[in-house]
Amino acid sequence: KQEVTQIPAALSVPEGENLVLNCSFTDSAIYNLQWFRQDPGKGLTSLLLIQSSQREQTSGRLNASLDKSSGRSTLYIAASQPGDSATYLCAVSGAGSYQLTFGKGTKLSVIP
């Protein structure tokens, strides 16, 4: 059974800092990996999707990497802003399955 772990569970940084969020998964036979953002009481917003054959994806100040063999992904946020404060969730889909397995998320607070 696939398990996804996100470390740290919470992170507080001053505005302007670069930061890295970590995601690990137990079964490397994944089809893709997605990073989402969730604001309190809201739904999920997709940030980046990495196919299993890819190593990284970039969107604006966000960069996500994938090392499938070691079961790890990182989300790099450059020049953090208070508006980046949210919970960031990592999810993987297995080959042949339509379901995403999520981690519990990292709650990010960016202090002005």
Place this chain on the structure above:
Amino acid sequence: DTGVSQNPRHKITKRGQNVTFRCDPISEHNRLYWYRQTLGQGPEFLTYFQNEAQLEKSRLLSDRFSAERPKGSFSTLEIQRTEQGDSAMYLCASSTRTSGAVNTGELFFGEGSRLTVL
């Protein structure tokens, strides 16, 4: 494109009552998913539709839960005889289908329907 729409946004009910949630996916998306999320946890997969066919169901989806997607458009999730443990956020997502591939589409989530069972 108005995104994934879910109704109602909030529902408070008494234990033992039935509740129904509705999801309207993005119009051109033929894949639709239901997830459940409790406080401090990541979403858990419940079920998946491709067009009107329900192709996958989680063991979390007990006999009290039923989902439908008539005509492959909107979907409903009904919970019968609600229990306090059913209190959660119910999330709907949709994605496009890439020919010959499985689950390559980016998932777009709605704002969720929050259920509170008293």
